[in-house]
Amino acid sequence: MLNDTHPKSTQKLGIWLLLALTANGALLRLALSLAMRDGTRNPIPAAAIAWALAALALTASLLWLLRSVWRRRDSWALYLGAALLCIVFYKVGRNRPELAPIELPLAILLLAPAALLVWAFVRQVRRADELERKILFQALAFAFVIEFSVAIVYALLEGMDVPRPPSILWASLLVMSWAAGLGIFARRYE
Amino acid sequence: MKNHLRVLRAERDWSQAELAERLSVSRQTVNAIETERYDPSLPLAFETARVFECRIEDL
Numbered sequence: 001m002l003n004d005t006h007p008k009s010t011q012k013l014g015i016w017l018l019l020a021l022t023a024n025g026a027l028l029r030l031a032l033s034l035a036m037r038d039g040t041r042n043p044i045p046a047a048a049i050a051w052a053l054a055a056l057a058l059t060a061s062l063l064w065l066l067r068s069v070w071r072r073r074d075s076w077a078l079y080l081g082a083a084l085l086c087i088v089f090y091k092v093g094r095n096r097p098e099l100a101p102i103e104l105p106l107a108i109l110l111l112a113p114a115a116l117l118v119w120a121f122v123r124q125v126r127r128a129d130e131l132e133r134k135i136l137f138q139a140l141a142f143a144f145v146i147e148f149s150v151a152i153v154y155a156l157l158e159g160m161d162v163p164r165p166p167s168i169l170w171a172s173l174l175v176m177s178w179a180a181g182l183g184i185f186a187r188r189y190e
Numbered sequence: 191m192k193n194h195l196r197v198l199r200a201e202r203d204w205s206q207a208e209l210a211e212r213l214s215v216s217r218q219t220v221n222a223i224e225t226e227r228y229d230p231s232l233p234l235a236f237e238t239a240r241v242f243e244c245r246i247e248d249l
Contacts, residue, residue: 129215130231131222189222 131189139181146177191229193249195220198242212241 128136150173154165199209206224210217213234222228223238230238239246 129219130234131219131228132216186218189218189227 135182135185135189138185139178142181142184143174143178147174191226193223193226195238195249196224198244198249199224202242209241213237 125133125136147170151170154162195209199206204212206217206220210220213220214237215234219228219230223230235246235249239249242249
């Protein structure tokens with residue numbers, strides 16, 4: 001919906017690449033997890049190392065492809081996908097004590113897509129025309145109100161021994177409500 | 191806001207995408223203005239008048 005002049009096929013390719021990248025990231029973390037788990041008992045199995053290396057190579061090639069799509073101009077779906085990527089990287093392998101030694105570098109690794117996300121968002125807002133800015137602003141306001149309402153409700157329930165939700169809930173809720181807002185408000189002008 | 195953008199565009203045989211490119215906006219914005227779902231800002235209205243080489247009142 002934003003000021004993109006590239007064909008729709010490029011957008012679709014970008015979305016597919018991001019989905020592939022996300023799945024690949026999840027696989028990579030699972031392979032690492034398996035390798036670390038077995039490594040506590042025996043030496044790390046060669047198969048796990050091979051899987052991890054294959055996943056790493058695939059990630060690198062997908063990132064390279066994504067770079068070319070990105071250069072031809074991105075779309076809002078790209079940074080939503082980047083958010084998804086962050087979430088999956090974080091989610092898979094969470095609460096796994098066997099991952100502890102590599103948890104910190106992996107957590108730091110997440111800063112790279114997060115920085116990319118900020119850059120993509122600012123660039124997208126700067127490139128948007130007046131109608132697109134209006135839609136973006138309405139979607140952001142919508143997401144803010146939803147997040148705020150849920151946070152207030154949770155704050156009220158907190159004193160009633162309601163189990164604490166995972167922190168990732170807040171980021172996912174913001175992204176999902178924002179994406180829903182974009183869909184709702186963009187439809188008004190179709 | 192009522193406008194003759196679709197007619198003016200058809201006279202020049204431009205597609206919505208072509209007009210959008212000339213105005214440096216998205217095709218969605220051109221479509222929203224044509225279907226009267228969105229009123230353009232004054233700068234965009236002036237730019238549209240310049241592209242069609244007409245007065246802003248004739249749009």
